[in-house]
Amino acid sequence: MGGIKMRIKVIVPVSTDIWNKMIEEAYSKHKDPDTEITIVNIKKGPESIEMIYDEVWAELEALLEAEKAEKEGYDAVIDYCFGDPGLMAIKEALDIPVVGLCEPSIHIASTLGRKFSVVSVGGMKAKGMVLERVKSYGLEHKLASVRLVEIKVLDIKKDFDKLVEALYEEAKKAVEEDGADVIVLGCGSLLNIAEILQKRLGVPVIDPGLAALKYTEMLVKLGLKQSKKAYPKPYEKKRTM
Template identity: 45%
Template sequence: MKIKVINPNTTLEMTKGIEHAAKSTARPDTQILAVSPKMGPVSIESFYDEYLSIPGVIDEVKKGEQEGVDAFVIACWGDPGLQAAREVTDKPVIGIAEASVYLASMLAARFSVVTVLPRIKTMLEDLVDSYGMSKRILNIRCTPLGVLDFERDPEGGMEALRQEGKRAVEEDNAEAILLGCAGMAEFADSLEKELGVPVIDGVVAAVKFAESIVDLGKKTSKLKTYKYPEKKEYVGVLENFGQIQSTIK
């Protein structure tokens, strides 16, 4: 099978790290296609960033339809564009935050998230609430580091995650830790050994969910909510999205 892993930001170095994480867990017969959109922010750390990343995500999903992709992973812990992406394909589309919280709920009764800058805490609180997981999430702990800081200074990033992860276990009584950024994948195994609880990287979780759903032969329901968008004209910078929609079955 072929799984397209979309890093919604345009930092290719981060995409390479995401690709490594995805390939490290994928089966030998699974092809991983990791990409960044041709448009969008270099990192996603606000509502503004997130919303402006979505057209690029949708563009990559539509390309994937022509590339013979069997499933998609949106590799950002805000799951930007997840619902819209499900409207433009019948293939499974998995968000890494969604995959993380669902996997954690099977491994632990309560868990905390460790993520990036404090400004995104409310965004992530709203997100996990939309997945029905507010009662399971004990805390969303933020580090002082931005998304790209984990690329620039891995040692500093590891130390920040270690500190907040330890507080989550000792102060929150968290029974599992979720890493709230796709750029944190390389730290998961080391943190799990140090903290003594499951530490979940969303990219890995999403790839395994995608493989399982494809194996089961399931596709996105097109009955109502996720049916293909109605064809209509788009103008201005979104003109090409009208052309994309003209290809919808």
């Protein structure tokens, strides 16, 4: 018996395509055999998302891409950023499953331990964005801490070893000082790191990009998508841009 065929569109809500290939490689490796992946970034918007401010610059473009994806016949959409920019609006707009990075990651974390920490790049300025997401998803009481290294998203590729070491140091403190049972990496660009940290730390470390992929495949296979009672179809009205 074969697997379920499905086509997923991954929307990277930044105005640069530097991540697309990296995501494509990771997704090729981890997707189910019968899953087809298309990765696009938005054409206009911020070059990276590190704060709530950046999200506002990305949301409408991401939303329009998502609406286009549904029209193109995709089975699901991934909003590929840990800030889940515009996610609830896209859930309202679409009748196919829509998945962010933060929402599935922290829910999976919540089933693997009693407390989790989010460890990421972007510096302390990014903390508010993470806190708002966790609060909105109702898992604030399970958040041990948010620890962010002072490396900007666009500098991630500069020195991979230094990046891993910095994340490891914070993740270790999260486990030893803050009481985290599980670590959630807080950025979609931190690919190929979770496994390394998991081995060194001895606790589960979640890669949000991969978590989003497997969670989406799971939803499609289960025939599930966001409740249209919670996220109803928007009214028809005049909207200009």
